[in-house]
Amino acid sequence: MNRPGVSGPGTTTLADDVGDLYQQVILEHGRNPRHAGRLTAFDASAKGDNPMCGDRVEVFVKYAADGTVARTGFEARGCAISIASADLMAEVVAGRAPADTRAMFETFRHMAQTGDCPDCDATMEKLRPLAGVHDYPSRVKCATLPWHALMAALDGKGSATSE
Amino acid sequence: MNDAFPAVGFDVARIRADFPILAQTVRGKPLVFLDSAASAQKPRAVIDAMVNCMETQYANVHRGLHWMSERTTDAYEATRDAVAALLHANDRTEIVFTRNSTEAINLVAHSYGRGIMKAGQAVLISEMEHHANIVPWQMLRDAHGTELRVAAVTESGELDMEDYAAKLADGRVALVAITHMSNVFGTYTPIERIIRLAHENGAKVLVDGSQAVVHRRVDVQALGADFYVFTGHKLYGPTGIGVLWARHELLEAMPPFMGGGDMIGSVSFERSTWAHVPHKFEAGTPAIIEAIGLKAAIGYVEAIGYEAIAAHEAALTDHALARLATIEGLRVIGRAQDRGGVVSFTMQGAHAHDIATLLDRQGVAVRAGHHCAEPLMRRLGLDSTARASFGIYTTHEEIDVLAASLERVREFFV
Ligand SMILES: Cc1ncc(COP(=O)(O)O)c(C=O)c1O
Numbered sequence: 255m256n257r258p259g260v261s262g263p264g265t266t267t268l269a270d271d272v273g274d275l276y277q278q279v280i281l282e283h284g285r286n287p288r289h290a291g292r293l294t295a296f297d298a299s300a301k302g303d304n305p306m307c308g309d310r311v312e313v314f315v316k317y318a319a320d321g322t323v324a325r326t327g328f329e330a331r332g333c334a335i336s337i338a339s340a341d342l343m344a345e346v347v348a349g350r351a352p353a354d355t356r357a358m359f360e361t362f363r364h365m366a367q368t369g370d371c372p373d374c375d376a377t378m379e380k381l382r383p384l385a386g387v388h389d390y391p392s393r394v395k396c397a398t399l400p401w402h403a404l405m406a407a408l409d410g411k412g413s414a415t416s417e
Numbered sequence: 418m419n420d421a422f423p424a425v426g427f428d429v430a431r432i433r434a435d436f437p438i439l440a441q442t443v444r445g446k447p448l449v450f451l452d453s454a455a456s457a458q459k460p461r462a463v464i465d466a467m468v469n470c471m472e473t474q475y476a477n478v479h480r481g482l483h484w485m486s487e488r489t490t491d492a493y494e495a496t497r498d499a500v501a502a503l504l505h506a507n508d509r510t511e512i513v514f515t516r517n518s519t520e521a522i523n524l525v526a527h528s529y530g531r532g533i534m535k536a537g538q539a540v541l542i543s544e545m546e547h548h549a550n551i552v553p554w555q556m557l558r559d560a561h562g563t564e565l566r567v568a569a570v571t572e573s574g575e576l577d578m579e580d581y582a583a584k585l586a587d588g589r590v591a592l593v594a595i596t597h598m599s600n601v602f603g604t605y606t607p608i609e610r611i612i613r614l615a616h617e618n619g620a621k622v623l624v625d626g627s628q629a630v631v632h633r634r635v636d637v638q639a640l641g642a643d644f645y646v647f648t649g650h651k652l653y654g655p656t657g658i659g660v661l662w663a664r665h666e667l668l669e670a671m672p673p674f675m676g677g678g679d680m681i682g683s684v685s686f687e688r689s690t691w692a693h694v695p696h697k698f699e700a701g702t703p704a705i706i707e708a709i710g711l712k713a714a715i716g717y718v719e720a721i722g723y724e725a726i727a728a729h730e731a732a733l734t735d736h737a738l739a740r741l742a743t744i745e746g747l748r749v750i751g752r753a754q755d756r757g758g759v760v761s762f763t764m765q766g767a768h769a770h771d772i773a774t775l776l777d778r779q780g781v782a783v784r785a786g787h788h789c790a791e792p793l794m795r796r797l798g799l800d801s802t803a804r805a806s807f808g809i810y811t812t813h814e815e816i817d818v819l820a821a822s823l824e825r826v827r828e829f830f831v
Binding site: 269271276281306331333 | 444766767768769770771774775778779785786787791794800801825826828829830
């Protein structure tokens with residue numbers, strides 16, 4: 255019998271196969287997220303829930319005096335993609351006005367679904383490593399879940415789902 | 418094939434040849450399908466039976482006076498005989514066709530729950546039920562004032578019999594609804610003891626056989642059960658067809674579930690009378706083609722034989738547990754003695770979804786998530802697990818591929 259799925263010498267490695275999805279940046283942020291944890295003081299928070307797979311995230315937002323997002327923290331139980339996405343999100347929304355943040359979500363969602371980002375500026379380019387999810391339809395929601403929670407927090411709602 | 422584990426009279430290569438889909442490649446690799454507990458693949462015999470029905474003898478059932486309808490009715494009703502024989506039912510009228518296990522349980526929750534049970538009586542389930550055997554009883558509780566009790570599961574993934582007995586003790590439990598085989602742990606529950614204890618305490622028992630009937634011979638009379646449900650698509654049959662078996666006197670006493678054509682004796686605007694059991698519970702045009710497919714699936718499984726299937730799958734499961742035990746950081750969830758070919762696991766440093774995606778890239782299909790058993794996951798302190806499950810067509814070699822692929826996943830994340 256042949257040996258299905260086994261890659262012998264000279265064939266591609268697992269890293270070659272999934273490198274589009276699990277880029278080094280994602281593995282790093284997934285393993286050692288910098289913004290993980292509940293903020294000691296926050297102005298808004300919301301939970302995100304993906305009922306299909308059981309991923310959960312809670313996002314905490316602290317506003318600056320001018321109403322921009324000063325800091326974001328999160329607590330998550332989920333896969334490498336969702337944790338890396340939450341961490342990168344916290345990085346890119348720092349200092350942004352809520353309206354800006356909403357626009358960034360729309361840009362990011364488009365990128366996650368299509369792999370393209372025609373209007374990506376330098377900040378949004380930081381999210382580019384997540385664009386690989388577009389090839390894995392069941393994983394797109396892993397990447398967008400933290401953003402759904404953030405949007406709910408900005409809107410003063412307690413919870414969101416990525417359904 | 419691994420020669421260390423021969424199953425007498427069981428030729429897995431020949432069985433695989435009966436399943437056209439197993440010749441497919443996924444992402445350029447041969448399909449290693451280890452998700453049969455979610456839904457099994459279909460043998461040629463099932464596909465042919467359904468196509469043949471549509472091509473040569475199809476009409477609506479129980480209503481035409483013409484040749485085609487009579488032949489189709491015969492074929493549809495022959496499935497009832499096949500299911501009655503499969504479960505060793507006392508009588509063919511004890512077999513009710515539903516869409517799936519979920520609908521069969523909802524039927525009982527409605528017709529037995531609301532129709533026969535009284536407010537203040539209790540339904541007892543276990544912590545390791547599928548959502549299909551939880552939510553209908555919650556709906557019954559909220560609509561009808563029954564209580565819902567939950568018997569604990571031990572760390573090893575077995576029913577806590579002490580807790581089970583304690584929750585029966587006050588005699589208020591009218592119905593125990595419990596799985597025959599867990600879709601998360603692969604554990605078989607000690608169903609004869611469960612049923613005996615329930616009956617001693619005045620409770621009827623519904624057994625969720627969705628997983629068990631695929632792997633073991635089920636004899637509802639020997640078990641002493643009152644209700645037994647299963648779903649066709651896990652038994653190598655089509656989707657859209659499931660089964661409720663219940664004791665004749667229970668079906669007689671229960672009011673109908675849904676109203677419509679086929680389930681009536683006569684209808685006037687003032688009142689209608691019900692058809693005889695089991696037709697009273699089969700409103701509307703049934704899943705005719707799917708029922709015919711189910712008969713072919715039962716015939717296929719019976720021809721191989723449950724004894725051979727059980728031996729093959731026991732060897733596969735032993736092999737899988739031995740191989741997975743060598744993978745660092747991998748933890749198999751549940752260590753029940755009596756278990757079948759369903760293995761859930763977690764891996765340190767890798768989330769179940771990441772495991773599933775990386776296995777998929779290597780051509781290996783497993784399930785990841787809460788397996789429609791969120792309360793059980795919470796009880797275990799887990800959000801999700803990866804689950805490999807085996808069927809009659811699974812080979813030892815595929816399990817070796819799973820193990821080798823998991824080693825690569827571990828290297829990737831650690
Ligand atoms: C133990 C158990 N019960 C019930 C079900 C529900 O089956 P179905 O979705 O076909 O109704 C399943 C399968 O998902 C199961 O594994």
